[in-house]
Amino acid sequence: MEVSPENPAENQLGAGVKEEDLLKAVAASGYPLQAVAVDLIASNLFSDQSVLEVQEEWSYIDEDTGEFRNLDAYISRQFDHIGRGHIRPHLTMLVECKKSELPFVFFLRQAPCGDFPRLIGMPHQQLGLRFPGDATANGTGPITIGMHLSHVLGLSEVPFSLEPPRAIAMSKAVRKSGSIELTGEETFRGIALPLMKAFKHFSRVCQPKPEHCYYDVRAVFPVAVVRAPMIGVQVIEGEPKMTALPWVRVVRVEPSTERFRSGYAELYAMDVVHEAYLEAYTKKVHAACQEIFRRMELISIPLITGIAVLGEGEAGSLQAPYESLRAHLTDDEFNAWMREKLRATHG
Template sequence: MDATPNNPIQNNLPQGIKEADLLEAIKKSGYPLQTRVAKKLSDRFNLHEEWSFKDRDSGTLRALDIFANMPLVDYSAPQPRTSPHLSILLECKQSELPFIFFETEHPARLTGFPPIAGLKSHSIEIATNEDRSVYIFSILTALGLSNHDFITRPPFSNTFSKCGRRGSSLELSGEDAYNSVVMPLIKAATHYEISEYPKPTYRYFQAKLTLPVAVLSAPMVITRSDGETQFTPWVRVTRHEYDGDNYDRNKSRFWAIDVVHEDYLSTYLDEHALPFAREFAEKVLKHDEELASCEGFTEQLDGDVFRIGVSALKPRPISKKVFGAFRNFIEKLAHNSINIK
């Protein structure tokens, strides 16, 4: 192994440690993969390697391999009330043994995927002239993006495992894959949402489309209920949680993590994630006022909102806002949430 010109002779391997063994340990550690992934992203994203986040269970600081952010707005133009961004949280894993994904035939409806950090709410309240009700939709649903090809295209898996060796045979370990891949990304995404939550005094906001992504340098295999098994470079892993700390009314939440093979990462970004992010940015800039308040108005709702979004969405009139505030006040009184002295 070569040394730099200024390296002192004492900075060398001690007896008993072979250079080949050291290089093999470095290769298996995952850091070379992290470096390769960062290099692929560095020309387009602002990167932070070893990005720290607070573990929601232990309260301790942990580190994610890479945080990548891309502004999707021209800051030389007049600033919109809501600026779109693409944020990607990446965890890198490499293995000689395969990861096995079990495809689900009934994937959950991911109206909240990808999550959007930086706004007051995960959802938007929409008033109409049809009645006095206020309709609540996820932001991506209201923008007509919840049925986008990027959301529905990949195979879905609720369960996956990593192969391990037991003597001369292979066995599957779901716990190892879950603890090393799924939970770090969910915890990092949770931390990111909390850290980006706007203060009450904010007038300008950032809508940060957030993609938790696991990049594997390992064989990826998907198996279906009919017994068919194939290699695949992209699987979306879903997980349901009860989110008691969620600031929205709906406490049930589905997380999703995109698991992507290292050699498919550029295709995943160029042909799937970035086109979706650009369409998201276009709609955010069109409806920046509505997203800043997480309130909107339309004359009437179309029949299939989940497919086409809320057409003719516009900022809520002042009269509707006043009525909404009064209605919320009455609801709180009814539930004894306000004490009048």
């Protein structure tokens, strides 16, 4: 062990504490994995033009207990402003790291995963689509319908959203009485629960206020980085088939009382990524955000105001809605809208 030149003689290991034993304890703690993961993610997200935030042992408030808890890392990169400078887009990763000699097991199904990544910090989660008069069923005049932000942007069609296998549950193998068993509760409490609660806390604190005119919009990726075998299990013709996988999207279903939610359930998703695949995964995350923010820029003013207009003959082109929507305000009109918003909120 190295010794600082200014280290006092009294600062040394006590009797019975061996250096090699302490080093083994440090290695087993998981902190080395955290350091490796954070450095790798940060190096792949950083560029000379980017603003990068890295905070290890990031604190959040547990919504159930009100207590402060820590997540291994918060990493965020800001992209160029869009929406005439009123939207500051960010790529944000909430990271938890785990290591194990025994494998993590994922039960794979063709299940929906909700919105992934989640976009938070937007002034509106629903966009009003205003149709011209002749696009209505009876031709009596224009109508406005609501469309969720994720559908407007076509997030489910971004390749990143379609690529990984999905799991409805995950477990960890443990040794018990000389055999291997699976435990789901320990895995949920150690990985999924902290990431879900951290995301919910982050979503609450990033919610913009009505008087805001500039918006920090974040594409949020809850990610578990593991140094352990990752095994996917799929039942085919009644028999389980195992596959080693470097990346799995785990879906958590929680009850919801909101009527617009399908089945009164809300879906939360997190990605579990093997340490050796983390560099490739981070590059995919970066590419996905570039595409998402490109789509946002195409309709940035409607995203800010909450209203979009479909031009003549465009009513049937909702297969790719972000291509058919157009900004309905000129620069002067948008600035006047902003001034009116400020007067309404500040008096």
